Amino acid sequence: xxxxxxxxxxxxxxxxxxxxxxxxxxxxxxxxxxxxxxxxxxxxxxxxxxxxxxxxxxxxxxxxxxxxxxxxxxxxxxxxxxxxxxxxxxxxxxxxxxxxxxxxxxxxxxxxxxxxxxxxxxxxxxxxxxxxxxxxxxxxxxxxxxxxxxxxxxxxxxxxxxxxxxxxxxxx
Numbered sequence: 001x002x003x004x005x006x007x008x009x010x011x012x013x014x015x016x017x018x019x020x021x022x023x024x025x026x027x028x029x030x031x032x033x034x035x036x037x038x039x040x041x042x043x044x045x046x047x048x049x050x051x052x053x054x055x056x057x058x059x060x061x062x063x064x065x066x067x068x069x070x071x072x073x074x075x076x077x078x079x080x081x082x083x084x085x086x087x088x089x090x091x092x093x094x095x096x097x098x099x100x101x102x103x104x105x106x107x108x109x110x111x112x113x114x115x116x117x118x119x120x121x122x123x124x125x126x127x128x129x130x131x132x133x134x135x136x137x138x139x140x141x142x143x144x145x146x147x148x149x150x151x152x153x154x155x156x157x158x159x160x161x162x163x164x165x166x167x168x169x170x171x172x
Contacts, residue, residue, distance in 0.1 A: 043147035
């Protein structure tokens with residue numbers, strides 16, 4: 001079956017399920033059941049927003065105490081507002097790690113990235129840290145201290161993932 005046909009089927013199925021939902025009927029076939037099962041573990045980012053807020057505080061103190069503060073226009077307050085919005089964005093955009101059938105996905109600074117089994121060299125687990133070593137590219141580090149990940153739960157899932165795909169798994 002071609003991909004365009006599959007997309008048409010999914011689109012029509014979504015429309016019919018939407019209509020059935022409005023009528024109070026159960027969906028014909030759940031789109032979640034056709035999608036791949038992911039085990040997703042979410043963290044919480046506190047370090048970067050705290051750093052940004054401290055930077056904003058430093059910036060305000062240095063600028064306000066300067067003699068030329070009266071010359072600054074509204075751009076000073078726009079800059080402060082932008083840094084606050086950036087800090088808020090880091091708090092609300094929670095980091096995650098998702099383990100699928102043959103890949104591991106995570107949110108990086110440049111967006112969501114995936115590592116497939118063919119690119120994973122090893123998985124190392126320490127207390128509070130998980131390191132996924134890649135054959136090509138930098139290692140992915142998931143830390144309980146920095147991003148508040150539930151590292152014990154992630155380690156258990158990655159242990160079964162590594163055993164399933166014959167990836168070296170070391171625990172220290």
